Amino acid sequence: MEQLVYKRTSLIRPDTSSGFCPGCMHSTVCKLIGEVIEDLHIEDKVAVVFGVGCNGLAMNYLTFDNTTSPHGRACAVANGVKKSSPETIVFTYQGDGDLGSIGLGETVAAANRGDNISVIFVNNGIYGMTGGQMAPTTLIGMKATTAPQGRKAELHGYPMHMCELLDSLTAPVYLERVSCNTAANVIKTRKAMKKAFQNQIDGKGFSMVEIVTTCPTNWGYSTLDALTFLEEEMFKEYPLGVIRDKTEGGK
Amino acid sequence: MARIFMKGNEAIAEAAVRAGCRFYAGYPITPQNEIPEYMARRLPEVGGNFVQGESEVASINLVYGSAQTGTRSMTSSSSCGISLMSEGISFIASARIPAVYVNVARGGPGIGAIQPAQQDYLQATKASGNGGFRMIVLAPYDVQEAVDMTYAAFDIADRDRNPVLILADGVLGTIMEPIMLPEEKSPEEVKALKDAKRNWALVGHRPDEKRAMIEPGRFAGQEPANIENAKLYETWDKDIQVEEYLIDDAEVVIAAYGISARIAKSAISLLRKDGYKVGLIRPKTVSPFPYASFANLDFGKVKAILDVEMSIPAQMIWDVQYAVRGRCPIETTLRSGGEIMGRDQILKAAKELCER
Numbered sequence: 094m095e096q097l098v099y100k101r102t103s104l105i106r107p108d109t110s111s112g113f114c115p116g117c118m119h120s121t122v123c124k125l126i127g128e129v130i131e132d133l134h135i136e137d138k139v140a141v142v143f144g145v146g147c148n149g150l151a152m153n154y155l156t157f158d159n160t161t162s163p164h165g166r167a168c169a170v171a172n173g174v175k176k177s178s179p180e181t182i183v184f185t186y187q188g189d190g191d192l193g194s195i196g197l198g199e200t201v202a203a204a205n206r207g208d209n210i211s212v213i214f215v216n217n218g219i220y221g222m223t224g225g226q227m228a229p230t231t232l233i234g235m236k237a238t239t240a241p242q243g244r245k246a247e248l249h250g251y252p253m254h255m256c257e258l259l260d261s262l263t264a265p266v267y268l269e270r271v272s273c274n275t276a277a278n279v280i281k282t283r284k285a286m287k288k289a290f291q292n293q294i295d296g297k298g299f300s301m302v303e304i305v306t307t308c309p310t311n312w313g314y315s316t317l318d319a320l321t322f323l324e325e326e327m328f329k330e331y332p333l334g335v336i337r338d339k340t341e342g343g344k
Numbered sequence: 345m346a347r348i349f350m351k352g353n354e355a356i357a358e359a360a361v362r363a364g365c366r367f368y369a370g371y372p373i374t375p376q377n378e379i380p381e382y383m384a385r386r387l388p389e390v391g392g393n394f395v396q397g398e399s400e401v402a403s404i405n406l407v408y409g410s411a412q413t414g415t416r417s418m419t420s421s422s423s424c425g426i427s428l429m430s431e432g433i434s435f436i437a438s439a440r441i442p443a444v445y446v447n448v449a450r451g452g453p454g455i456g457a458i459q460p461a462q463q464d465y466l467q468a469t470k471a472s473g474n475g476g477f478r479m480i481v482l483a484p485y486d487v488q489e490a491v492d493m494t495y496a497a498f499d500i501a502d503r504d505r506n507p508v509l510i511l512a513d514g515v516l517g518t519i520m521e522p523i524m525l526p527e528e529k530s531p532e533e534v535k536a537l538k539d540a541k542r543n544w545a546l547v548g549h550r551p552d553e554k555r556a557m558i559e560p561g562r563f564a565g566q567e568p569a570n571i572e573n574a575k576l577y578e579t580w581d582k583d584i585q586v587e588e589y590l591i592d593d594a595e596v597v598i599a600a601y602g603i604s605a606r607i608a609k610s611a612i613s614l615l616r617k618d619g620y621k622v623g624l625i626r627p628k629t630v631s632p633f634p635y636a637s638f639a640n641l642d643f644g645k646v647k648a649i650l651d652v653e654m655s656i657p658a659q660m661i662w663d664v665q666y667a668v669r670g671r672c673p674i675e676t677t678l679r680s681g682g683e684i685m686g687r688d689q690i691l692k693a694a695k696e697l698c699e700r
């Protein structure tokens with residue numbers, strides 16, 4: 094007997110291409126977002142607040158309510174949405190430059206207030222959209238167009254760890270770092286996203302899922318070499334795992 | 345309804361609540377602190393939300409988010425704080441989201457004196473952010489007008505799906521005056537106002553409904569939206585509000601808005617007693633500007649226009665010049681940096697022009 098074991102999420106338009114570069118993990122992240130929304134049956138009450146960066150390419154591609162925030166301000170916009178429409182399940186979709194540099198204030202303040210929103214944070218260690226400039230998350234030694242000799246600690250400081258930074262605050266309920274490099278990790282990412290949404294549904298407060306990803310185009314690597322760099326270098330700086338879980342049964 | 349005695353900032357906040365405002369976000373700055381303080385007390389009483397933003401940047405973006413749900417939403421600040429909001433305001437105008445904000449203006453440039461000034465005129469009326477959008481900007485000259493304009497601003501914002509600015513100043517924010525408050529919208533009316541926006545609001549839509557797509561500009565192909573916006577701005581002639589005071593026989597016409605106009609009116613009553621034929625044109629909407637009031641003056645009679653502003657250099661004078669087109673001289677009498685316009689200063693300047 095035939096059994097349907099997998100189908101494409103209906104929350105991605107079948108007739109539009111995403112615009113993401115080959116090897117970019119944003120497409121996997123988008124797919125997982127769609128699947129999790131379907132799992133939770135919140136298709137009719139979900140809204141995404143895009144940051145400014147490559148995530149915005151999903152605007153024409155995801156089929157549910159969406160808006161774009163000024164660069165960095167997604168958490169403030171999402172909190173405004175949530176306060177005035179508490180029944181809406183609102184999440185931000187932001188890059189590392191958006192969330193950790195220009196929007197650092199908004200991110201920390203939202204986490205510190207424990208705003209009841211979910212944050213999907215794609216850390217690719219670089220400014221993807223604008224062509225490979227240094228991000229707060231760029232690794233030491235890693236080249237960027239604005240750090241042509243590579244990031245130097247004396248000059249640029251050290252990579253920022255957003256999960257750990259937010260872990261110093263009392264309010265956030267859930268912070269986990271995941272990736273999409275293997276099937277096992279994709280499943281973990283899906284679980285983490287689901288939890289971040291569920292926390293919001295349950296009114297628990299601020300949840301963030303950091304997804305450490307590749308950016309082959311701006312790292313200057315082939316898709317496969319980028320994966321190797323991700324596993325050998327990025328994961329060293331950004332170890333995967335649950336950083337904070339204040340939900341029941343969490344650590 | 346009874347007359348009550350209220351401070352300008354609190355009266356503005358109460359008028360907003362009565363107009364159905366159910367969300368306010370703001371950051372402390374003098375001379376408008378009573379607005380967030382009042383909202384922090386008042387909004388929870390009506391099931392609304394107050395958020396103290398971590399900055400003006402966050403505050404305008406909280407408002408941008410809240411207003412996208414169709415909820416009447418507002419922020420306020422003063423001068424340098426308003427500058428910080430400009431990107432957000434530009435996004436709101438671009439995405440065509442209704443919102444109201446108040447500038448209780450103080451000195452400048454820079455951090456400026458905390459006392460009243462009118463040094464944000466060009467920013468308020470011409471470019472409150474990047475990209476060449478426009479807004480209706482209402483400039484009250486007493487607390488009653490601040491109340492009425494705030495109340496009306498929410499209707500205009502909803503009608504046009506565009507931000508509306510109340511351009512006040514530190515005098516109006518902190519003065520206490522007897523006022524009549526407008527009627528408070530009922531919970532049912534407030535809900536109906538929100539529900540009417542559901543078709544475009546960011547609240548979540550069923551897959552078979554049209555989804556909300558709030559687009560504050562695009563990576564490409566923005567021109568059609570700009571053309572639409574320009575069409576909206578062209579409909580605003582009907583929204584022009586102006587007070588023409590004793591201009592029929594006037595030899596000298598004072599051009600002033602906001603608190604300067606109020607002081608000018610007081611000067612005019614004294615000037616008239618002494619036989620000086622002085623009148624006043626007071627733009628109540630500084631955008632759209634009442635150019636016709638100036639353009640239609642009888643330049644056979646009018647010897648000069650006296651531009652009175654709390655800004656050095658003068659700013660509104662650009663609009664006055666644009667309307668007058670050289671048909672009579674335009675002189676100025678000005679203060680700035682938190683120094684309030686003096687009635688005697690206006691008396692002296694107007695007399696000199698009359699006697700010319």
Ligand SMILES: Cc1ncc(C[n+]2csc(CCOP(=O)(O)OP(=O)(O)O)c2C)c(N)n1
Pocket residue numbers: 144145146147148164187188189190191192215217219220221222223228
């Ligand atoms: C106020 C403002 N400053 C700068 C930009 C230009 N800008 C667009 S995307 C971007 C970088 C985004 O990087 P990141 O958040 O890491 O996202 P990624 O593209 O890497 O996914 C910048 C600087 C902008 N749009 N707005």
Ligand SMILES: [Mg+2]
Pocket residue numbers: 146188189190215216217218219220221228
């Ligand atoms: Mg990035």
